[in-house]
Amino acid sequence: MRSAVPTIGFVSLGCPKNLVDSERLLTQLRAEGYDLSPSYGGADLVVVNTCGFIDAAVEESLDAIGEALDANGRVIVTGCLGARADEIRAAHPGVLAVTGAHDYEAVMSAVHAHLPAPHDPFTSLIPPPGIKLTPPHYAYLKISEGCNHRCSFCIIPSLRGDLVSRPVGEVLAEAERLVESGVRELLVVSQDTSAYGVDLKYRTDFFDGRPLPTRLTTLAQELGRLPAWTRLHYVYPYPHVDELLPLMADGIILPYLDMPLQHGSQRVLKAMRRPAATEKVLTRIAHWRETCPELVLRSTFIVGFPGETEDDFDRLLEFIQQAQLDRVGCFAYSAVDGAAANALPDPVPEAVKQDRLQRFMEIQAEISRNKLALQVGRQMIVLIDEVHDDRIVARGPGDAPEVDGVVVIDGGWDDVGPGDFIDVRVTGYDDHDLFAEPV
Numbered sequence: 305m306r307s308a309v310p311t312i313g314f315v316s317l318g319c320p321k322n323l324v325d326s327e328r329l330l331t332q333l334r335a336e337g338y339d340l341s342p343s344y345g346g347a348d349l350v351v352v353n354t355c356g357f358i359d360a361a362v363e364e365s366l367d368a369i370g371e372a373l374d375a376n377g378r379v380i381v382t383g384c385l386g387a388r389a390d391e392i393r394a395a396h397p398g399v400l401a402v403t404g405a406h407d408y409e410a411v412m413s414a415v416h417a418h419l420p421a422p423h424d425p426f427t428s429l430i431p432p433p434g435i436k437l438t439p440p441h442y443a444y445l446k447i448s449e450g451c452n453h454r455c456s457f458c459i460i461p462s463l464r465g466d467l468v469s470r471p472v473g474e475v476l477a478e479a480e481r482l483v484e485s486g487v488r489e490l491l492v493v494s495q496d497t498s499a500y501g502v503d504l505k506y507r508t509d510f511f512d513g514r515p516l517p518t519r520l521t522t523l524a525q526e527l528g529r530l531p532a533w534t535r536l537h538y539v540y541p542y543p544h545v546d547e548l549l550p551l552m553a554d555g556i557i558l559p560y561l562d563m564p565l566q567h568g569s570q571r572v573l574k575a576m577r578r579p580a581a582t583e584k585v586l587t588r589i590a591h592w593r594e595t596c597p598e599l600v601l602r603s604t605f606i607v608g609f610p611g612e613t614e615d616d617f618d619r620l621l622e623f624i625q626q627a628q629l630d631r632v633g634c635f636a637y638s639a640v641d642g643a644a645a646n647a648l649p650d651p652v653p654e655a656v657k658q659d660r661l662q663r664f665m666e667i668q669a670e671i672s673r674n675k676l677a678l679q680v681g682r683q684m685i686v687l688i689d690e691v692h693d694d695r696i697v698a699r700g701p702g703d704a705p706e707v708d709g710v711v712v713i714d715g716g717w718d719d720v721g722p723g724d725f726i727d728v729r730v731t732g733y734d735d736h737d738l739f740a741e742p743v
């Protein structure tokens with residue numbers, strides 16, 4: 305008779321690398337409270353960790369899957385042969401799931417889906433997506449840590465080191481878990497989202513048994529398959545960002561780019577050690593808007609950087625007037641302990657910084673207002689954040705939580721809640737927010 309504790313049978317084939325993967329999986333299974341069974345008969349399901357190195361190993365793996373299916377009937381396949389999911393399913397259509405090698409998250413998700421972990425009064429207090437500090441309907445998805453740039457005002461690389469990307473399968477498994485737990489908007493974050501995968505040389509990883517390169521366009525495409533919005537933050541204008549615009553135009557990811565540009569003067573950008581040429585950025589933006597007219601661009605800027613002259617500042621104002629960005633944050637430069645910029649000559653007096661900040665914000669406020677005015681009369685889908693007695697507070701595709709505006713819809717509602725999508729028509733605007741009515 306099978307025990308009350310969920311029990312897993314485990315078959316490990318192939319080389320020592322595969323054995324290490326098996327050890328890691330077994331450790332995780334035990335940590336979650338699963339029992340292990342030395343026989344197929346005593347298990348609730350069987351995981352077969354396969355090898356696909358040579359033909360004989362493929363044969364052996366397929367035989368082992370068949371044997372486990374005959375003896376137990378409930379089989380999850382992982383390991384190297386997992387990359388050839390079609391071949392496995394052709395030979396054994398009855399397998400529950402197939403995932404690729406090293407794809408711990410996907411194997412564990414498959415196990416959880418087919419054999420839930422036992423209740424533990426301590427760990428069961430932690431919801432499946434882990435502890436989140438955001439409301440249940442949106443979540444930040446961190447795709448990498450660290451940064452390869454050395455901007456002179458920033459100490460992040462010295463605190464967090466160079467770029468380390470998470471393999472695409474791991475990120476997608478987390479995204480899937482979040483969406484399954486009720487998240488309706490994924491906010492992709494990192495220090496440098498465009499550089500995702502560079503450190504891994506875009507190495508192939510597996511998700512759902514499919515081989516995928518660890519690169520931003522692929523990640524965006526795959527996230528776009530989930531029933532949730534995908535919004536990209538901290539995207540620098542590298543050439544391959546162009547590939548994202550058709551995905552936005554086709555509604556696969558939100559037509560939104562958060563692109564911290566920091567300045568509009570080449571001289572200041574050089575002192576900041578930022579890799580960018582403003583004219584090129586303007587040409588790119590024009591091209592992006594041709595591909596995806598709905599594109600909403602958010603950016604941040606610094607005024608009063610050491611050595612910034614009145615002429616540099618004029619160039620910045622010229623730049624924001626030409627770029628016509630939708631959402632903009634601006635900060636007066638302040639020194640950070642340990643930043644290289646502290647050693648630069650010609651600091652800008654505080655009063656001048658504040659004056660420039662104000663002039664910048666006045667010009668940008670008018671640009672933003674004009675942009676919002678263009679929305680009046682448009683119909684859009686919004687995601688509800690809050691429901692009050694007399695109004696709903698929601699966000700449209702152009703509004704990231706916490707940093708952008710909101711869409712306010714008047715009237716009492718009974719049958720909707722946070723995390724629901726509704727159709728609205730925009731009726732008005734103020735400096736930051738839109739007002740709308742239900743359609």
Ligand code: SF4
Pocket residue numbers: 451452453454455458459460461495496
């Ligand atoms: S500002 Fe951003 S891109 Fe520059 S070094 Fe810091 S984290 Fe990297």
